[in-house]
Amino acid sequence: MAITRISTFAFSGIDPISVEIQVQISRGLPAFTIVGLADKAVTESRERVKAALISMGIALPPKRILINLSPADIIKEGTHYDLPIALGLLVALDIIPEEMLLNYAAVGELSLDGKVSAVNNVISATIGAVSQEKGLICPAIQGSEALLGGDIDILAAPDLLSIIQHFLGKQILTPPKMLQAPNTSHDYDLFDIKGMESAKRALEIAASGGHSMLMIGPPGSGKSMLATRLPSILPDLTAQQSLEVTRIYSAAGLLNGSVPIRQPPFRNPHHSASQVSLTGGGIKVKPGEISLAHHGILFLDEFPEFTKNSLEALRQPLENGKISIARAMNHITFPAKFQLIAAMNPCRCGYMGDTERECHRVPRCGEEYTRKISGPLLDRIDIVTYIEPIPPRDIVSIPNGEKSVKVAKRVKKAREKQFERQNNLNCELNNNQISLSASVTEIVEKASMQLRLSARGITRLLRVALTIADLSEKDEIDISSITEALSYRKRNLL
Ligand SMILES: Nc1ncnc2c1ncn2[C@@H]1O[C@H](COP(=O)(O)OP(=O)(O)OP(=O)(O)O)[C@@H](O)[C@H]1O
Ligand SMILES: [Mg+2]
Structure with a gap:
């Protein structure tokens, strides 16, 4: 029995994890089941997908339809599985040729009339698609967002019908354009x-x-x-x-x-x-x-x-x-x-x-x-x-x-x-990355006893002192930089 496979992603934080949607249509009592640790939003996707297909005049056959979200041990959350599930069904029903979708992953929510609506994490989905060397099918309004994740083939589709027409060569979807961020402006000065x-x-x-x-x-x-x-x-x-x-x-x-x-x-x-x-x-x-x-x-x-x-x-x-x-x-x-x-x-x-x-x-x-x-x-x-x-x-x-x-x-x-010297900001430096002259070391030692500074406290003190030196274009921490930094470490009202 043939199994159709469509690529999509689960997200752990902002990291994409590859998920394969497997669709199997077999003989048996009519049923439509989704398995593979799907949460409520994903199991509800069954109803949205059915309604979206019906809106295009496509009825599901009275057979046993099984959708598996693989790997089955990762929790699947969110509504972005609607589109890949629907695409899997369209392939299984021989409406879209299978080879057309081999080079795409898909994310998108479906509304009951077949429109593809916005979902979270589209940029991360593109990054996942880049690592699989695939293109991405996503909601039309998020085409430019998807481009931010990588320069790949993005099909930004307004609805399911437009995807079918694109793959059947009837009406090709226009590629999305990257939008530019507005110029920097601040409310307060x-x-x-x-x-x-x-x-x-x-x-x-x-x-x-x-x-x-x-x-x-x-x-x-x-x-x-x-x-x-x-x-x-x-x-x-x-x-x-x-x-x-x-x-x-x-x-x-x-x-x-x-x-x-x-x-x-x-x-x-x-x-x-x-x-x-x-x-x-x-x-x-x-x-x-x-x-x-x-x-x-x-x-x-x-x-x-x-x-x-x-x-x-x-x-x-x-x-x-x-x-x-x-x-x-x-x-x-x-x-x-x-x-x-x-x-x-x-x-x-x-x-x-x-x-x-x-x-x-x-x-x-x-x-x-x-x-x-x-x-x-x-x-x-x-x-x-x-x-x-x-x-x-x-x-x-x-x-x-x-x-x-x-x-x-x-x-x-x-x-x-700071970036020229150490490729990050001073707030990320370790103790051993900051060199000190003998006179500054002496001041730090004395102050650490007087103010009872922790090891962390000393590191943070030195980071601030280095920033003060950087601001006055000095090459290393001098006495005035460490003295000023120490004044910010006193906690007399606390
Ligand atoms: N140095 C200043 N120069 C100009 N305006 C000031 C100055 N200090 C305070 N103000 C005025 O006082 C208002 C109140 O200041 P702000 O809300 O920052 O005080 P705050 O220290 O946050 O007080 P709170 O502890 O009550 O939150 C400011 O909106 C501003 O109009
Ligand atoms: Mg305030």
């Missing part, structure tokens, strides 16, 4: 910020080396204002970074208009966000905020207000740049190399340290508030900066600050220097 020179300096260092940063300051001192201006001083993503980020957004179903993402993402989840929405996961596994911030910024405003579990879940990705989500039968990994920018008040009332305004519960008020930020999490924060609000009477008289484009140029130069 550093120009708006008056004064706050030391906070802006810390922001520039964080941007240059990709360092995590925590801003502590009273209400209205400009913490959120600073953080939202960070994107305006960051360079665009490299082609490789852009592909990774765009694939994650495609996996989350958040890719707007099929254009590649060129700017570092800025994610700003509210502190009421659940741990799953931050890390990813859920019944249908989706990337969380930390993955959506891959190669960009995760801004956590009101840092201690996040749940303790959410904050602790950041520890693993902050260290290794990815998140592993445990499921019943396997682990799913998403990339999560983000720059953490956090902001908080020093205490619940917000004014600890301001003798005129602080509440009577100081310092207990502050201790209770900051308790949620554990030692290990704090250890992973490279730069802690205390924001001094500018006096209200100065807000009008002080002139505006430097424009973001000017700062962005310095950041770009410092980043280029």
Whole structure:
């Protein structure tokens, strides 16, 4: 009995795994069965496929139809199996010649009238098709998205009928065109910020080396204002970074208009966000905020207000740049190399340290508030900066600050220097990759005793010091760079 085979993919995180759809039509009691660890969306695909075929006037024969999704030990989730299942049936029914589909993989959801609608992970499907040296059949509206994964034969089909006509040579589908990302634009500019020179300096260092940063300051001192201006001083993503980020957004179903993402993402989840929405996961596994911030910024405003579990879940990705989500039968990994920018008040009332305004519960008020930020999490924060609000009477008289484009140029130069030297940012360096002079070593040793720095703390200190040296175009860490870096490692209010 002949078996028809069509290629498609399952996705583990954003990685494609080859799946073969096997279709067998045999004599027996009429039935239509899908086997091979299919979830509910996949088993429901039976009804959509039947309806789509009927809409074209094709009725399934009263026979035993068996669909196997192989390998059968991988969980199959999602609606993108509709199209390959329908194509398998069309071949089994001798409507499309089998050899026509040998060189294609397919993904797409079917609606009841036979239209092919959008699915997640199309770019990753192209990457899978490239490795199999095949073309890809995908929804028409995702043709340009599919092209981002590789320059292969893409058939972007609006409906099932158009695929049949294409393979029968009646009406050839036009190849999709690559769409270009819009020009970079930013809503906010550093120009708006008056004064706050030391906070802006810390922001520039964080941007240059990709360092995590925590801003502590009273209400209205400009913490959120600073953080939202960070994107305006960051360079665009490299082609490789852009592909990774765009694939994650495609996996989350958040890719707007099929254009590649060129700017570092800025994610700003509210502190009421659940741990799953931050890390990813859920019944249908989706990337969380930390993955959506891959190669960009995760801004956590009101840092201690996040749940303790959410904050602790950041520890693993902050260290290794990815998140592993445990499921019943396997682990799913998403990339999560983000720059953490956090902001908080020093205490619940917000004014600890301001003798005129602080509440009577100081310092207990502050201790209770900051308790949620554990030692290990704090250890992973490279730069802690205390924001001094500018006096209200100065807000009008002080002139505006430097424009973001000017700062962005310095950041770009410092980043280029890092890529030339070590092919990544300073935030990814190991201890042994940073050389130190004898005098700097002495300062580091002394400071590590005084501040009781951990081994990780020292590595992170040296990374920041190197970024400071890079910004001032020095070839190695000197005394002023290490002294400035040390000032960002003091945690006196925490
Ligand atoms: N240095 C400054 N230059 C210009 N405007 C400022 C400055 N600092 C604060 N502001 C003004 O104050 C507003 C409040 O600042 P922002 O929201 O950033 O404070 P915050 O530190 O995040 O406060 P909170 O702790 O309450 O969240 C800004 O939107 C801006 O209008
Ligand atoms: Mg704020």
